[in-house]
Amino acid sequence: MNNEAYNFAYLDEQTKRMIRRALLKAVAIPGYQVPFASREMPMPYGWGTGGVQVSAAILTPDDRLKVIDQGADDTTNAVSIRSFFKRTAGVQTTTATSEATVIQTRHRIPEVPLTEKQTLVYQVPIPEPLRFLEPRESETRKMHSLEEYGLMHVKLYEDIARHGHIATSYAYPVSVEERYIMDPSPIPKFDNPKLSQNAALQLFGAGREQRIYALPPYTKVVSLDFDDHPFEASKANHVCALCGAEHSYLDEVIVDDEGNRMFVCSDTDYCESRRAQGLTGKSAA
Amino acid sequence: MYVSVKGGEQAIENAHAWLDEARRGDTNIAEINVAQIREQLSLSVNRVMAEGSLYDPDLAALAIKQSRGDLIEAIFLIRAYRTTLPRFGYSNAIDTSAMACERRVSATFKDIPGGQILGPTFDYTHRLIDFKLAAEGNAKKASKRDNSVDKMPRVSDFLNREGLMEAVIDNGDTPADLTREPLELPANRSLRLQSLARADEGFLLSLAYSTQRGYARNHAFVGELRIGLVDVVMDIPELGFDIDIGEIQVTECETVNQFTGSKTQPPQFTRGYGLVLGQTERKAISMALVDRAMRWEELGEDDEGAPAQDAEFVLYHSDNIQATGFLEHIKLPHYVDFQAELELIRQLREDAETNLSNTEDAHEQ
Numbered sequence: 252m253n254n255e256a257y258n259f260a261y262l263d264e265q266t267k268r269m270i271r272r273a274l275l276k277a278v279a280i281p282g283y284q285v286p287f288a289s290r291e292m293p294m295p296y297g298w299g300t301g302g303v304q305v306s307a308a309i310l311t312p313d314d315r316l317k318v319i320d321q322g323a324d325d326t327t328n329a330v331s332i333r334s335f336f337k338r339t340a341g342v343q344t345t346t347a348t349s350e351a352t353v354i355q356t357r358h359r360i361p362e363v364p365l366t367e368k369q370t371l372v373y374q375v376p377i378p379e380p381l382r383f384l385e386p387r388e389s390e391t392r393k394m395h396s397l398e399e400y401g402l403m404h405v406k407l408y409e410d411i412a413r414h415g416h417i418a419t420s421y422a423y424p425v426s427v428e429e430r431y432i433m434d435p436s437p438i439p440k441f442d443n444p445k446l447s448q449n450a451a452l453q454l455f456g457a458g459r460e461q462r463i464y465a466l467p468p469y470t471k472v473v474s475l476d477f478d479d480h481p482f483e484a485s486k487a488n489h490v491c492a493l494c495g496a497e498h499s500y501l502d503e504v505i506v507d508d509e510g511n512r513m514f515v516c517s518d519t520d521y522c523e524s525r526r527a528q529g530l531t532g533k534s535a536a
Numbered sequence: 537m538y539v540s541v542k543g544g545e546q547a548i549e550n551a552h553a554w555l556d557e558a559r560r561g562d563t564n565i566a567e568i569n570v571a572q573i574r575e576q577l578s579l580s581v582n583r584v585m586a587e588g589s590l591y592d593p594d595l596a597a598l599a600i601k602q603s604r605g606d607l608i609e610a611i612f613l614i615r616a617y618r619t620t621l622p623r624f625g626y627s628n629a630i631d632t633s634a635m636a637c638e639r640r641v642s643a644t645f646k647d648i649p650g651g652q653i654l655g656p657t658f659d660y661t662h663r664l665i666d667f668k669l670a671a672e673g674n675a676k677k678a679s680k681r682d683n684s685v686d687k688m689p690r691v692s693d694f695l696n697r698e699g700l701m702e703a704v705i706d707n708g709d710t711p712a713d714l715t716r717e718p719l720e721l722p723a724n725r726s727l728r729l730q731s732l733a734r735a736d737e738g739f740l741l742s743l744a745y746s747t748q749r750g751y752a753r754n755h756a757f758v759g760e761l762r763i764g765l766v767d768v769v770m771d772i773p774e775l776g777f778d779i780d781i782g783e784i785q786v787t788e789c790e791t792v793n794q795f796t797g798s799k800t801q802p803p804q805f806t807r808g809y810g811l812v813l814g815q816t817e818r819k820a821i822s823m824a825l826v827d828r829a830m831r832w833e834e835l836g837e838d839d840e841g842a843p844a845q846d847a848e849f850v851l852y853h854s855d856n857i858q859a860t861g862f863l864e865h866i867k868l869p870h871y872v873d874f875q876a877e878l879e880l881i882r883q884l885r886e887d888a889e890t891n892l893s894n895t896e897d898a899h900e901q
Contacts, residue, residue: 257620286718293614296858297865321872328868330544358872376862387848414884420876439876459858461718482713487879503875517872 260307260340263495266290267293270308270463274454277465282427283460284378284397292458299332300458302355306336309370309454310353320499322359322517330358349519358421360442362499362521365451367468372410373436375457378464379463380424400432403410403475411480426473433464433472440474441486441500447472489514492534494525559604573597582785582814583607587856588614589715589734589782591813608736612857618681619715628778630766632788632811633690637764638698639815641689644757644792650688655763656815691760692790695805721848728830728847729823733812734853735839743844744825750844752829756808759792763815776854787812789820793828796835806835 257289258264273287292300316336320329324346331503333344333357348361355372361509365371381391384402394400398515399417403424410418417423423440436455444492446453446466453466466472476482492513499521501514512533562565574597575583586594588611596614603609639655641650654660687836695701711726721730747753765783772779789810799802808828810820829844843849853859 257864264624265622286720288716288718290619291612292619295612295864296861297863298861298868300861321869326869327544327548330548334545342720346871358870359892376865377697388852389848415879415887418880418884420880421873436875437870439872441876461712485876485879485883487875500872501875502871503878517875530653 257339259312260310260336261293262290262304262307265387267308270304273463274305274308274465275462277454278452278467281433281466281470282433282464282478284464286461287463289458289461294331294335296459297376298328299355299357299374301456301460301463302357303332303335303456303457305454305456305463306353306355306370307340309372309417310336310340310342312342314352316352316354317345317348317354319354319359319361320357321502322361323519325423325519345465346520347524358437358439359500359517360438360445362516362518363447367450367506369451371449371451371452371453373455375434375436375455375460375462377456378434378457378460378462380431380432395431398430402473403432407477409501411477417476417496424475426475427466431474438481439500440487443474443482487514488531491522492532494522494530495532496522496530538758541795559602569813570594570597570601570602573600579815580605580751582816583737583819584610584614586813586816586819587611587734587736588618590614590618607711607858608856612860615857617796628769630784630786631636631702632762632766633687635764635786635788636764636768637762639687639763640760642758642760643813644691644759648691688762690790692792692807695759695792701715702806704807706872719851723847723851725827725831728851729809729811731826731854732810732823732826735823736856736859737816737822739856740822740826741818743829743850744822746842747825747829747844752832752840752845754808754825754828755794755834756791756825758794759790761787761789761817761821763787763817785814787816787820788881789816789817789824791821791824796837799834806831811895
């Protein structure tokens with residue numbers, strides 16, 4: 252690709268302006284899904300085109316970008332998106348959460364608390380929390396405008412009646428400032444508490460579905476639950492085998508043909524910085 | 537000792553190098569060039585231009601070469617390139633009645649002014665593998681009548697004169713553009729047609745076929761199908777007059793469908809319309825049938841709950857670039873979500889087993 256042939260961060264300025272307008276509206280109405288004229292990007296829909304367009308619209312030459320997928324900086328798609336912006340925007344990149352000004356993520360919120368100087372950009376596959384209850388966009392938009400969320404509560408209630416628990420473990424629906432029900436993207440519900448009162452600006456981009464939404468800093472976000480079945484941010488009941496972390500989200504790794512497993516931090520930067528500080532788990536060398 | 541997997545960057549690079557090698561295939565075989573694809577695989581090129589929404593045969597041929605002949609991948613390359621192009625204006629609407637027709641058939645009238653022209657069609661070929669082609673492709677010259685008719689009147693216009701055909705009224709609105717505005721529903725007919733024109737051929741074919749088999753049957757006759765070149769004309773404000781900037785090949789299909797009428801309105805035939813870039817006949821006919829099926833509301837027909845009648849269903853699922861992206865993304869890592877599901881299912885099973893043993897204990901006592 253000839254870098255000269257493309258504008259800074261790939262998108263042309265008019266497209267960026269269109270996206271920024273949608274972002275401003277999204278920030279003004281937290282949790283509301285703003286339609287935007289998503290463009291075809293040079294990576295497939297489903298690979299994070301929404302997040303990439305949001306990042307492209309907010310990046311400045313002074314930014315330092317971090318890209319994670321499943322919490323890791325070195326998963327193939329994170330590598331690919333990071334190199335896309337390195338090439339088209341020439342921005343600095345980092346894997347250190349604390350050093351990044353913009354973090355694009357798929358499926359995780361970093362373990363380390365974010366600051367007011369940071370923006371977290373989520374890649375969103377299905378922005379509509381009501382979609383699997385009602386497949387029609389024309390209906391779900393109406394339901395949001397009328398705050399008609401009974402269906403969602405019935406679904407959660409039915410889960411409890413059938414399983415004894417709310418059977419949603421990721422993309423767990425939240426209520427934003429007591430108005431809109433929002434899909435937090437497919438993060439594990441372990442991450443849901445970090446959505447609320449977060450110091451960072453949180454932006455959500457769904458490219459294929461042409462929607463942008465946002466949580467301004469310090470927005471109140473509540474995971475849906477019932478008084479007698481309170482929300483619980485669960486994770487595997489283990490500690491990280493590499494860094495010994497007790498309160499981080501863990502990936503389960505199958506280590507041999509016998510099916511033995513170990514549990515390691517999903518947030519690779521968090522795990523590596525703990526090990527750099529000399530903290531170790533039982534499997535660390 | 538466990539070491540987490542690193543080196544994604546190197547793996548991606550190596551995979552791409554392998555892809556390049558596989559694309560080229562056996563280097564003892566001559567490399568195919570873009571002009572050969574453009575000239576000899578022209579129907580592939582046409583499909584890529586139509587669904588890529590960009591009329592550029594050379595670029596489409598290059599995309600086919602780059603994509604190893606995977607047409608959806610080629611369409612994707614064209615779409616991604618197309619969005620980066622600046623727009624400096626809009627052409628006037630093309631005039632298909634002034635088309636230089638290479639093919640023009642009507643199924644509703646035996647003879648029509650301007651005549652029926654079969655053109656380069658597979659229609660009456662016997663589908664027998666031509667083994668001669670494996671050895672040689674000696675170019676035969678076809679004998680053609682000079683066909684320099686200025687205007688080819690539309691078959692629908694003849695029906696129109698009698699008032700048998702529903703009139704098409706231009707309300708003067710600027711058509712919406714779904715490549716610039718997010719799709720919002722309900723979509724008017726021009727927006728639906730734009731979406732269908734770039735929709736996946738296979739998806740439209742199946743939907744159109746379903747209407748023929750009774751899912752919102754609208755009994756279509758091909759009033760006219762024409763393929764040929766049309767001029768693209770632009771009004772240049774600084775000059776104060778129109779300029780012909782080139783010509784493109786398009787396929788247009790107008791169907792004549794079962795009539796509707798009411799106590800106050802005499803019965804009339806209704807229309808379905810298909811217009812697609814290039815020689816893309818199957819797609820144009822499919823488009824016309826699906827267009828007609830989606831018009832049920834405006835024509836006062838019943839909602840049969842048929843897939844082809846459901847504009848939201850059709851428009852949201854007809855784009856193969858959106859569909860293939862989302863479908864294939866499930867091969868990306870999902871282990872964080874899967875881990876959350878693992879935890880949940882273990883917990884649910886544990887609860888169920890505890891409940892079961894409690895019940896058994898209760899029975900034993």
